[in-house]
Amino acid sequence: MSRADATKARILQAAADEFATYGIAGARVDRIAKTAAANKNLIYVYFCSKEQLFDAVLDAHVTHGLDSVPFTPDDLPEYAGRIFDYCQQHPEVIRLATWHRLERADQDPTGTLRTAHETKLKALAAVQKQGGPGSDFSPTALLSFVLSIALAWNPTNATSMPTSVTETESTDARRRAIVEAVRHLL
Structure with a gap:
């Protein structure tokens, strides 16, 4: 890895932490630079703006997620x-x-999110057309329901109970409940 690539990698990691904590509006390029041990001007040279840096961070994380969790319709x-x-x-x-x-819903600069979503919908439609499960719902509705169930316990879900209320439930029990809920949905 070249020195420039190593610096970019440090910037992306520091930016991911900063954006995850503060969002785009609250993130500070100077904090990102300090955490990454990089010159603040390099961030602008590599990424042009704070918003484009956020887009690069999000794209990297979305791509990693898509690669790590293949869709199985x-x-x-x-x-x-x-x-x-x-x-x-x-x-x-x-x-x-x-x-x-919250801050960039109208932006999908690389098309990664849109392309992944469209690919999933096409795959679901094909499975449903062959008599697969979930044909009571449109592919869009079915994918939305499955993702909502999968993300039910994430801390940004407005209906998720605080950990102190649900601490008696193990992570394994939550996972089993999610799998079973989707099974019942189908």
Whole structure:
């Protein structure tokens, strides 16, 4: 890895932490530079603006998530379980996605989010057309329901109870409940 690539990687990691914590409006480029041990001007050279840096961070995390949790339209219960697992291991992804929805919902500069969503909908439609499960719902509704169930316990979900209220329920029990809920949905 070249020195420039190593610096970019440090900037992206520091920016992911900063954006996950403060959002785009609250993030500070000077804090990102200090955490990354990089010159603040390099951030602008590499990414042009704070918003484009956020887009690069989000795209990297979305791409990693898509690579780590392949979509299985013929096994939606287990897909929901894997989404839950991934979010447990990478809570920053949920926070970044939430900040994106709040501050940049009209932006998808690389098309990664839109393309992934459209691909999933086409795959669901194909499975449903072959008599697969969930054909009582449109592909859009079914995918929305599955993702909502998979993300039910994430901290940004407005209906999620505080940890102090639900601490008796183990992570494994929550995962089993998610898988079973999606199974019942189908």
